Amino acid sequence: MKRKLRVCCRGSLPTRAFVLGVMLLSILSDTATVAGRPAASGQIPEALGPLRLGEVKPEGWLRATLLRDLKTGYAGHLDELLQDPQTKKFLLRPENNDFVTRENNRGCRCDKSGLAMPPALRTWWHGEMIGDWHDGLLRAAFLTGEPRARAKADRFVAAILKSQDEDGYIGIYPKGCRFHFARPDGELWTQRCVLLPLLAYYEFTGREDVLDAVQRAVKLTISQYGHGKRNYFDTPNQRDCGISHGLMYLDVLDWLYRLTGDEAYRRAALSLYDDYNAARNVLVKDGQLEKLLDPTIPFSGHGPDVMGFLRVTLLCHHLSGKRVYWQAWQNAIRKVQRHLGVGGSPLSGHGEEIKAKDQRPDMPYEYCSTFYLEHSLIWALQKTGAARFGDMIERTLFNAAQGARFADGKALTYYSADERLWVRQRPPEGRGNRRFIYTAAFYPSCCHDSGARVYPYAISAMWMRSRGDNGGGLVATLYGPSRVETEVNGTRVTVVEETGYPFSFDVRFSIQAERPVAFPLCLRIPAWSAEPSVTAAGASVTRDERGYLVVSKEWKSGDQVRVQLRPAIRGLRAVDGRTALAYGPLVFCLPIPEKTQIVRRFPPVGPDQIGGFCAYQFDPADLASARRPLKLFAERPGFGFRVVKNKAADPLYPWDRPPLTLRGTMLGAGGRHESVTLLPMGSTLLRRTFFATSK
Ligand SMILES: [Zn+2]
Known part of the structure; x- marks a missing residue:
């Protein structure tokens, strides 16, 4: 009853007056033209243009992973x-x-x-x-x-x-x-x-x-x-x-x-x-304009819907030029920040609804929320051009999304969490949910369908087109091994991107052009990177206000660009005040050794009789050990951790055996120091992610 009254007061006259005021302003707002065709009234040009599907192709580990998922x-x-x-x-x-x-x-x-x-x-x-x-x-x-x-x-x-x-x-x-x-x-x-x-x-x-x-x-x-x-x-x-x-x-x-x-x-x-x-x-009313215009109303609806609805007002802003939609979009993106866990998916309840109250960092999230957020962020990156949306996409993809599937693509869990000691439909502690299970197929398959889309969608958004007074250019919006083949300013151009990103921060671009052509090659500067170093013979290199390095010259075949991003180990603050460690776009976790229980075996499939499809539950092999006290050393450089390259890593399947680990010392029970190795969230099943810090 109390809650109802409060909502009523907040949603009445002041909000409506505000909406009307902003609407009036929007009618008076500027109009613009859109390159390539006459602008409809009020339409606002998008910052970046998507490339046609198929113009960006995965290479290296991205291609290997996608192929293995299919085969x-x-x-x-x-x-x-x-x-x-x-x-x-x-x-x-x-x-x-x-x-x-x-x-x-x-x-x-x-x-x-x-x-x-x-x-x-x-x-x-x-x-x-x-x-x-x-x-x-x-x-x-x-x-x-x-x-x-x-x-x-x-x-x-x-x-x-x-x-x-x-x-x-x-x-x-x-x-x-x-x-x-x-x-x-x-x-x-x-x-x-x-x-x-x-x-x-x-x-x-x-x-x-x-x-x-x-x-x-x-x-x-x-x-x-x-x-x-x-x-x-x-x-x-x-x-x-x-x-x-x-x-x-x-x-x-x-x-x-x-x-x-x-x-x-x-x-x-x-x-x-x-x-x-x-x-x-x-x-689900969370996407309604009146609710979005009030920044104090948190999201509370069905996670996948709300994550999808995020992009609606941004779209309407570009289609209409009305500022009221821009205001609502900005509120929406501010609101969603308050709901995201460190893995980049919204902390949710057991009924798939987003939670604003009593948040805990280990709350579950539906895979569909993760995917629809990624999809909305791709729109945000494309329409606004702001580099920070690239950071957000990579965080969601490489942590929440990758951390909810088997590296080999054999199984995925409908509900995942940034930290968990069990993957079990009825865990001994906490609430059960029949969707807490890794399986090759689950009915309804919405989350498995989302799992099949996270990489294809991200890959096609790795490169976009920029527009400028002097013609178009290409933008490396997300990093990873890839190849883009398209036309730039009337010339066929291929750019091959070689990198082990997100496990390597050394990115090399090789350019092929059917004849010399001038255009800016824009490279996203992630917020977690110190000033990157760039090598590009004969090019001018500047920074733009959206967060990109702009490398400009007349390109000819054989030209090379090399950028070295410079991450450092950093702490991410969880909703309960504890700390998770990140390096580049990756969140690192302490893997908990697990006991595996196979609860279903699927018959082999297809003409090649592909087998190995099962449903699994996992328990910690040693619960007491899984729970042992561990604190981060707050005052030490890198919280007491350093980056260690794993020589046994598989560069084509990096999530199977990750090329990067964090090795360091933590404070255990009785003041004892303990050496531990943290792995990327995407390479773990049961995991501890959040730690208190020592004084
Ligand atoms: Zn789903």
């Missing part, structure tokens, strides 16, 4: 592993593709007012899983060229195109039961989940018929909503997040607008957000 990991074989627990059907296999069969919504009926009623709750789940898993598979297939995954991707796209109705509809609901619902549904969300891989396929292949199919589907959908029509987000009795998820249909609209410049998509995106803002019934 022998769950990501390439989830269609052969994941069964619907009720029907026992392998729901990702072509014959069970719900966009084609519409099997799960066969019992859909309409009520008296013509609104559709799905036959049960969550009949949209399979649509999400089918779209999202194929999105990861398809991207990884094209990024590596792995032929079997390519064949699955081709088959999937062909099946979806074949399923398209004459009116353009692509979706999971039968004719007569679409777009407007009387009950919880997943119309917009599942459409988004299947249209994104189609758009990715279009970019990788250039197949215009695929782009046409997506446009027909989207034109049909956006004609159903908008001013004077029924608000999709106000469907009554929302008991799951299917409708809230639908706000991320904006991903499709933004991408189509970028590809085609068709005003209809821009208008539809802004209108969809207006509808979401006006909805009273929608389950």
